[in-house]
Amino acid sequence: MLGGKFSRSRLFWTGIGILIVAAAVVTFLTLRSTGAPEPTTVAFSEFLKDVQAGTVGRVVVAAEALEFERRDGTRSITVAPAGYVASNPTFVTSLTDRGVVLEVARAESATSGGYGALAVGLLFFGIVGLVLYRVTTGRVPTLEKARTIDPQQVAVTFQDVAGVDEAKDEVREIVDFLKEPERFAEIGGRIPRGILLVGPPGTGKTLLARSMAGEAGVPFISASGSDFVEMYAGVGAARVRRLFRDARRHKSCIIFIDELDAVGRNRGGNSLSHEEREQTLNQLLVEMDGFQQSESIIIVAATNRQDILDPALLRPGRFDRQVVVGNPDIKGREQILRVHSKKVALEGDVDLRSIARGTPGFSGADLANLINEAALIAARNGRKTVANADLDAARDKGLMGVERKSVAMSDKERVTCAYHEAGHAVVAALLPDADPLHKVTIIPRGRALGVTMQLPEADRYTHSKPFIEAQIAILMGGRVAEELFLRQMTSGASNDIERATELARKMVCELGMSPLGPLHFRRPSSAWDSDNRASGFSEETARRVDEEIRVLVMRGYETARQIIERQRAALKALAEELLEVESVDADRLKDILAGTVVPVTGPARAVSETS
Numbered sequence: 001m002l003g004g005k006f007s008r009s010r011l012f013w014t015g016i017g018i019l020i021v022a023a024a025v026v027t028f029l030t031l032r033s034t035g036a037p038e039p040t041t042v043a044f045s046e047f048l049k050d051v052q053a054g055t056v057g058r059v060v061v062a063a064e065a066l067e068f069e070r071r072d073g074t075r076s077i078t079v080a081p082a083g084y085v086a087s088n089p090t091f092v093t094s095l096t097d098r099g100v101v102l103e104v105a106r107a108e109s110a111t112s113g114g115y116g117a118l119a120v121g122l123l124f125f126g127i128v129g130l131v132l133y134r135v136t137t138g139r140v141p142t143l144e145k146a147r148t149i150d151p152q153q154v155a156v157t158f159q160d161v162a163g164v165d166e167a168k169d170e171v172r173e174i175v176d177f178l179k180e181p182e183r184f185a186e187i188g189g190r191i192p193r194g195i196l197l198v199g200p201p202g203t204g205k206t207l208l209a210r211s212m213a214g215e216a217g218v219p220f221i222s223a224s225g226s227d228f229v230e231m232y233a234g235v236g237a238a239r240v241r242r243l244f245r246d247a248r249r250h251k252s253c254i255i256f257i258d259e260l261d262a263v264g265r266n267r268g269g270n271s272l273s274h275e276e277r278e279q280t281l282n283q284l285l286v287e288m289d290g291f292q293q294s295e296s297i298i299i300v301a302a303t304n305r306q307d308i309l310d311p312a313l314l315r316p317g318r319f320d321r322q323v324v325v326g327n328p329d330i331k332g333r334e335q336i337l338r339v340h341s342k343k344v345a346l347e348g349d350v351d352l353r354s355i356a357r358g359t360p361g362f363s364g365a366d367l368a369n370l371i372n373e374a375a376l377i378a379a380r381n382g383r384k385t386v387a388n389a390d391l392d393a394a395r396d397k398g399l400m401g402v403e404r405k406s407v408a409m410s411d412k413e414r415v416t417c418a419y420h421e422a423g424h425a426v427v428a429a430l431l432p433d434a435d436p437l438h439k440v441t442i443i444p445r446g447r448a449l450g451v452t453m454q455l456p457e458a459d460r461y462t463h464s465k466p467f468i469e470a471q472i473a474i475l476m477g478g479r480v481a482e483e484l485f486l487r488q489m490t491s492g493a494s495n496d497i498e499r500a501t502e503l504a505r506k507m508v509c510e511l512g513m514s515p516l517g518p519l520h521f522r523r524p525s526s527a528w529d530s531d532n533r534a535s536g537f538s539e540e541t542a543r544r545v546d547e548e549i550r551v552l553v554m555r556g557y558e559t560a561r562q563i564i565e566r567q568r569a570a571l572k573a574l575a576e577e578l579l580e581v582e583s584v585d586a587d588r589l590k591d592i593l594a595g596t597v598v599p600v601t602g603p604a605r606a607v608s609e610t611s
Contacts (some may be wrong), residue, residue: 042077047066055071056070059101064238065078098510140317148222156215160207171181171323174298194300202364203325203363204365206302225257225262227279236279258302259302261305278298336353336364337367341371351388400451414442416486419571422481423480423571424474428477435456438453439583448602468511469559472556476498476560500556504549509545521545566582573596
């Protein structure tokens with residue numbers, strides 16, 4: 001429907017442009033043809049011969065230039081010698097005696113008609129170009145980007161949405177209202193007019209909105225928030241009016257606006273650039289208030305920036321209900337993997353539960369990409385089914401980055417990398433509060449030359465102080481191994497040091513896990529805000545904060561040093577294994593450490609238990 005209207009509008013303006021082009025061409029040719037044909041230039045002596053022969057019928061004198069027309073209709077131009085006409089009074093009388101029509105005109109008048117035609121033609125072509133530019137660049141205020149999907153074409157239902165059970169329960173009653181509005185009207189209940197889906201990117205907000213239309217069997221009108229933001233005043237508001245006018249033509253429908261924050265940001269400010277966006281937002285607010293009780297139209301919007309939305313959008317009566325669509329837990333990830341794995345051929349022994357456990361923090365889009373990457377890896381290796389190894393490789397690619405086998409490290413760098421990663425692994429294996437080890441590799445991945453990967457046994461929603469201190473100690477393990485075994489320090493530990501310091505800073509300034517107590521110390525918001533008063537605490541407090549951060553980092557460093565000094569044999573064995581095979585998985589790690597780890601007693605045991 002919208003596409004047909006837009007095509008008719010485009011054809012109308014294109015026809016107008018064609019008519020203007022035709023008028024400009026006709027006008028230009030008409031003016032250009034005035035005085036045709038063009039005169040030829042001849043010598044003055046030729047002109048005198050024609051006069052004596054009596055073939056000249058008309059002469060136009062313009063200063064020294066003479067334009068003459070012969071009796072047969074041909075025209076020519078010549079230039080008389082300087083002062084010839086003025087110094088020969090008999091020249092004019094001789095012409096009149098022979099019956100020649102003599103005219104006197106300005107010299108430039110002979111070609112003024114051509115210049116006038118050119119100017120008019122350029123004017124018309126300029127107008128035509130402007131009209132065609134506005135038409136071809138879509139400046140006509142129509143809603144060409146909004147799409148209406150008929151109920152028969154909405155093939156997505158709640159069965160295709162997994163991992164967001166709570167969100168589905170929240171919107172299920174909206175579907176029931178669209179199916180049976182009379183049942184709610186009898187009780188006197190008013191169904192929410194607006195549903196705001198809030199969550200990180202890739203969690204399935206758009207898919208959930210489409211599944212609502214598929215379950216209810218109503219048309220689905222989709223638009224993006226950026227479609228309503230234009231440079232020209234009033235275009236965005238016109239598109240909002242067109243959107244809601246088209247929606248009211250249906251008995252029931254769902255309007256979906258993706259990325260609502262593009263048009264629904266907080267109003268205010270002195271910048272004139274926001275005026276058009278604010279007019280569009282005002283029109284959206286008015287349209288949402290203008291629904292009749294009998295209209296079964298639901299507005300569903302999605303955003304991942306709820307904090308910047310205008311409060312007028314979030315009040316009751318507009319977006320009444322806010323549904324959080326977050327990253328799935330382990331059960332939800334397994335369900336999402338099963339939905340997407342239906343499209344690929346899996347081997348019988350594939351354990352999707354294990355893959356779900358090893359993908360903490362993955363969104364629905366990440367998991368869909370994992371299944372697709374596994375299928376591509378299997379096809380690249382010449383197999384027709386996806387195995388566990390393909391899924392593991394796809395997961396490692398998503399977590400650790402792509403293997404950069406083209407990076408050629410020297411023997412010294414490989415040894416340094418092997419001992420560095422072995423230091424991380426040994427400390428992680430012996431700290432009771434750390435996550436289990438999954439894989440250690442010295443094959444460059446992403447921006448790292450080596451990676452030590454840990455996978456939690458279950459989803460973590462909070463982190464304890466011992467867990468964070470263990471993470472700091474693990475990060476320090478690489479630098480400690482370099483110092484104790486290779487007697488050197490390299491830049492490979494720069495990212496480890498940065499992350500350890502940031503964890504310690506959060507413990508002190510945000511989490512209240514230091515002797516300073518449960519206080520929040522705000523960081524400077526910018527380089528111009530770097531003084532202590534702007535940071536919200538005194539210079540003395542700033543020194544104490546810096547000291548506590550240093551204490552936490554150095555405590556982790558000392559924990560890692562004691563463990564590595566005690567377990568030299570385990571670290572050396574693991575480093576030699578890495579130099580030989582480059583990658584060691586969890587099972588092989590257990591075998592290596594089981595035969596080489598020395599039981600922890602004394603001070604080292606106390607350190608590991610308190611960390």
